[in-house]
Amino acid sequence: MANTALTEAVYYILLSLTEPLHGYGIIQNAERLSSGRVKLAAGTLYGAINSLIEKGWIEALPEETASRKKEYIITQAGREILMAEIERLRELLKNGEEILGGFKDA
Amino acid sequence: MRKVVHKLFWVWQFDKEEEWLNEMAAKGLALVGTGFCRYEFEESLPGEYEVRLQLLEKSPVHPESEKYISFIEETGAEHVGSYMKWVYFRKKKSDGEFQLFSDTDSKIKQLSMVISCILILSIINLVVGVENTYLLIRHFSGALGGGSSANIIGFVNLAIGIFGTAGAMRLIRKRSRLKKDKQIFE
Known part of the structure; x- marks a missing residue:
């Protein structure tokens, strides 16, 4: 489990949900964090949110009023997954830089 | 002004159907309603809207589908019609690129x-x-x-x-x- 890579969509969803956000907020946040590169499509996001709730990595916040959009937040389990993923990414980056001698010389 | 066009697309042409709806949108005819071989358009600015269609797992009036449709609408798209298990959305191009699936x-x-x-x-x-x-x-x-x-x-x-x-x-x-x-x- 810990060795499995997260998809980019899941990584940015988890990262965005360190604060409560609704669906559209996640899309905007992922786009902003990646300087416009990551554009989560709404249908894909919907599927990912449901899978993450099922896994217990995020949860839906109780709706205050019916008109408000549903908000989500990361759980402790989700945080641990995210930390493990950052560790994995660090390893990828370290190996890449070591072997190619850093970005400047590559 | 509204305009109704009758056109037949078979299920296996669903991607061509979407292309055609976007060609119409590019000409200034934005989709507002759908039915059996029937498409209703309203005049809009040329290229104002982007249209996407999708096959749902359940009927569009099923509670699970309704939840999905309202989620998509919360992201700035408009649900313009359904036909059987197909749903049609449109979104203003000025609100950014519109795709339903990104991975x-x-x-x-x-x-x-x-x-x-x-x-x-x-x-x-x-x-x-x-x-x-x-x-x-x-x-x-x-x-x-x-x-x-x-x-x-x-x-x-x-x-x-x-x-x-x-x-x-x-x-x-x-x-x-x-x-x-x-x-x-x-």
């Missing part, structure tokens, strides 16, 4: 649903088509009496079955390309 997995999942739907339709039509054609041949060869119910409908079934299968094959090839990409890219 290979969800694109493959959607294609698989459409392919299964077409294959079921094609198999039923092939079976009924072969049966009716057989009856028709027996009828003309004099083996059956005058009260035979055999008619040319068998050829229509056969044609739908054959075109459907061909359409499904095209989509299966499209899905294979996506699956190949997945071995390299996320």
Whole structure:
């Protein structure tokens, strides 16, 4: 489990949900964090949110009023997954830089 | 001003249907309603809207589908119509690019649903088509009496079955390309 890579969509969803956000907020946040590169499509996001709730990595916040959009937040389990993923990414980056001698010389 | 256009797209042409709806949108005719072979448009600025359509797992009025549709609407898109299990959305281009699926997995999942739907339709039509054609041949060869119910409908079934299968094959090839990409890219 810990060795499995997260998809980019899941990584940015988890990262965005360190604060409560609704669906559209996640899309905007992922786009902003990646300087416009990551554009989560709404249908894909919907599927990912449901899978993450099922896994217990995020949860839906109780709706205050019916008109408000549903908000989500990361759980402790989700945080641990995210930390493990950052560790994995660090390893990828370290190996890449070591072997190619850093970005400047590559 | 509203404009109604009657046009037939088979299930296996759903991507062509979406292309056509976007060509109409580019001309300044934005989709506002759908029905059986029927599309209703309103005048808009040319290229003001982007249209996307999708096959749902359940009927559009099922609570799960309703939840999905309202989620999509919360992201700035508008649900403009449904036909059977198909839903049609549009979004203003000024609000950013509009796609329903951004990763290979969800694109493959959607294609698989459409392919299964077409294959079921094609198999039923092939079976009924072969049966009716057989009856028709027996009828003309004099083996059956005058009260035979055999008619040319068998050829229509056969044609739908054959075109459907061909359409499904095209989509299966499209899905294979996506699956190949997945071995390299996320």
